[in-house]
Structures are given as C-alpha cells and as structure tokens.
Amino acid sequence: MPGADNLIVEARAALLDAVAALEAHKDSVILIGAQAIYLHTGHATFAIAEATKDSDLAIDARALGEDPLLEEAMTRAGFILNPVTRQPGAWMSPNGIPVDLMVPENLAGSGSRRGVRIPPHDKHSARRAAGLEAAIIDQSPMRVQSLDGDGRSEVINVAGPAALLVAKLHKLGERVDTPDRLNDKDAHDIYRLLVATETSELAETIRQLLAEELSQRATTRALEFVQQLFAAGPDALGSTMAGRAEEGVGQPDTVSASVSFLAQDLLSALA
C-alpha cells in the first residue's frame, strides 16, 4: 500500500502532539487502539503491515483535572473537531490525522447520547465507548517515540494486551448486527494480540480485570465475544474476518485456524 509507512509516521506524530497538548492530564490519558496494539506486538511478524491513521486515547474521568478543559487544550494545539462526522471526541490534527478522545461508558456520566457528561469539560470534547474500562486498570507507562527520526518521544500510559483485547472485542461484538460497520482489520488486530502474548500472561491479567468492579462487566462480556466470534471455530465470524484480512498477501486459512485455537486456549486457561 503506497503511503502506508508515511501514514504510520504521521499518525504517531499526531499522537505525540495530542499527548503534549494534554500534558496537564497526562496521568488520566491512556493510549488504546491499533497504535497501542502495535507497541505490544511489534516483535512478531505478520503478513499484513501495521497500518493505522488513528490515535485512540482513553480518558480516566475519575481523576481528570478541570484545567485546562479538554476542548481548550486540544484547540490550542491546533486540533479541530471533525467537521464532517460531527462526532463527539473525533479530533483532527492540522494535517487531518484523526485523534479520538474516549471515555469508558462506566465513567462517562449520565445520558445516552454519544457525548460525555464529565463537567466542566464540554460534552463534545470526548465520546463515550463501551469496553474501555479494562484500559483504566490494565495499563503501564511506555516511552513512545516519533517515527520520523526527529528524536521526539513522550512517556505515555499504554493499555496492556488484555485491556486492548477487551476493547477490540467490544468494538467487533457490538457491530455484529451492523455488518457494514465491521472491519476485518479489527479481527486481525485481535489475532496479533493473541499471537504476541503468552496465553498464561493474558489469562492472569484477565483474572485481575474480572476481580475489579470497574472492569468486571466489560471483561465478562468480552469473554462471551471471544467464545462466540473466535473460539467457536475457524468458521466463526471473527476467525473468518481475521483470515480474510490477509487475503491475497498471507494465509487466510492459517490465520482463521490459529486465532480460533488461541482463543480456545485462552478460555481453557481461564476455566
């Protein structure tokens, strides 16, 4: 894919800009999504290249300070809310690179719309999302470096593989009924996580997530998705999607079978 490398470089730059803009709230900001997944799975090799233009940041609203307001901090750094989608929390860098601010459903306050209720921050400053609760618990600081060789880096809280798995499973599982919103790459990202993380290590963290009140429900639901979408077999929806992501460049059958076995292994380790 021409330009794919460049996209990753620009996405990383936009991430560092956003984190710098939110410096005052640094302890409450956690990197999730594909960029976090690649930080954990970079040592394993896969047939399809790492590719994402998005940076996804989860906000721990519990400890979030009042100053500066999220919308002020982002705007001051040159970000604007995406004028096309008009979605809450869908920020765009001056170069047009998306940076999403998201608050776990459990911490997003009342209201059923997509915006958040975390005053005094604006309700459009971030978007509520299900399944991110695990990222509040399973995370640790990592030094994240710029990819364009300018030597820039930031220490960022990065969600762990278990939390990233829970979040991706929610993203997939909640879109099963709206197939046009399903993306094969999300299932392939789950395959990446399962390949690159030892099953025992993953199971250990998931047990901790099940023991925490904040993440218990999201994690339980995620394990139902694991069963239904992956462990059920290589023909299950998630397994098929993960394989399909490698169509033409990799080995779809091998990926579908592998992700299903790894999902079964994870559930056995938790049983």
Place this chain on the structure above:
Amino acid sequence: MSERDLLLRASERLQATLPAGWDVQITASTHPEVDANLKLERFGSPVLTYRVETKRTITRADVLSLLGKQRYITERLARQTDEAEPWLLATRYLSRQIQDLLRERDVSYIDATGNIFISAEKPLVVISERGATADPWRGVGRPTTSLNGLPAALMVRALADYTPPLTVPELAKVAGASIGAAYRLVDYLKNEGLLSRVDRGPITEVDWPELLRRWSQDAPVLNANSTRGFLEPRGVDSVVQKLGKTTSPQRYAVSGSLATQPYAPYAEARLGLIYAEDPMALAADLGLRPVESGANVILAAPRSPVVFERTSTWRDITIVAPSQAAADLLGGPGRNPAEGEFLLDWMKENPDAWRRQFDR
C-alpha cells in the same frame, strides 16, 4: 506412429491454433538432411518457412546433439543460399523439461498432442500452446524412466553432494546403494544428458541443478512421503524455538523454507516441513494441532532415510542438506518452487559451502 503421421498430426494441431486466413503447409524437402519443410501462409502468401526435424521420441541428450547438428546444417545452408530458414522440431510428445530446454535455446517445436512453440523475429510471430503432459502413446510395461524410489533418492543426493570425479562403485558406496543400481542409474542419467562419464571411467560432471529439478518432479515431496498438516497458532518461527528446546530423543530434520534460512532466505518462512521418524509423537511434543486446512507445518515420515544424511545445525535445530531442501522446495506447494530456484542459485554460487570431496 510413423514420422510422417506424427508430422501431419502435429501440423493439424498447429493449424487449429491459427486465426482464419492462416494455413500450415507441409512439403517435401529436396535437401537430404532435412525431413520436410513447414510453411505458414496468410491468405496464400508465405509468412514463415521452417525446415523440420522429425523424431518419434526424444531425450534430453538427443536435443543437445540435435542442437549441434542443426547449427552445422544452418551454417552450411547459409553458405550455399545466403539465407537459411530456422529449424523446427516435430515429435510425438515433448515433456515439460524438454520443452523448457527448447524454449531456452529458442528452438520452435510442435508435438502430436498439441504442445506448440513457434517463435520468429522476422516477421514477429509467437505461438505457444499446451498439449498433453504425459505421453499418450507410451507402451504399457515399458520402464518408466524416473527418479522415483529409494536407490534413486540415495544416489541423486550423493551425486549432488559430492564433487566429481567419482567412479560408479564410489558413488554406490557413498550413497549406500548397490553397484548394479548405481550403473543403471548412471547410464540413464548419462542418456538424459544429466551427467558426463568417461567410457569405463569415472563420472566427470553432474548437472546437479537439473538433476535436483528432475528428482523433485519424479518424486515430489508430498507424494513421496507420508505427510500430515499441523498448525502452530503462533507461527512457524515459534516451531523453530520449540524444536530447539525439545528434549525429545527422536530423529528429525527440518526441510523446506526453514532449511533455506541460513543460506538463501527468500522470504519469511510460512510453511515448515519437518521429517520425523514418528511424526505424531513429535507433533505432541511440540504442541502442534492436526488440521485439515490452514496448516503451517507439515510433518513427514520419510520413505527414504536419505533426508537424515549430511544434515547440519542452525539455531539449535537439525536441518537437511541444501540439496534435499532444494528438491523438497522445487516439488513443493505454493511459492515453494520459487524458493527452491532461489536456493539453487545460491548453491551454484557457493559450491564450496555445501559440496564435499569423496574421501578416498
């Protein structure tokens, strides 16, 4: 089938590939060394003329000697008439290997099953058509000239792995084959143009890349061994790591893409091939899952112990000799054949790294 019959049949096949308005004409030649002339005409005007060499059957060695003979005739005709028409080979049936050889030498050919290659520069004409892949007229019960079987495996590997000169009894000895089988195979390979031997003397030269290609086609790895597909869900490299740590006492040797990694890595290995005396036990030791589709490891119980000959160690695992890996890849699935050719190129450039001298 007489030579005349096969020429007519082959020219009918050629006619069938041509567009409307084009005709194939066969005429007798006045030249004693030319079997016939073949003319391509378009709306009655001549486009191309070939002098035809007709052969009922043909071996590699025949092709090589024909190339010399035709070069000589061309030179002589050119001296007599200023211009010599190109030559064309017509036979009953041409194997893939011989077709490849002819194309490589830019020789046009037609056979009675419809394998066709006509190539000319003036005017520019290229006709290429595939016919049968096996000789439909080959008599029943005739020996199938093939490198299938245990003695062939032992000797092909030895002929590749040992630098000549090598006498036939020496070959039998290093290969672990009988002297009788060695003489038969050497005669056969000499006829096929795959090795040279001094009369009653030693083997002086072996076309080992072609020999390995032939062996891989006559005894493709997945047919010649009993195999089963397995999956290591964390990928092929994880198999290497586990194999390096295994304390299993059983004999194994890794072949295929993985065995090229120390010398000529073509790409990330996606399919591992492992020979093991007891594949199921090894699969259990390594935690591999048997699968019907999507395998990334193939375990093979070798029919011939030759796969365990002249192995080496890489990343704490035992890998087969390059000659074995090359043949397995050339006859393997997917992109394996391309990896095999890549390995052959490395082997041609680095013979000292893998060929050995016979210790007299």
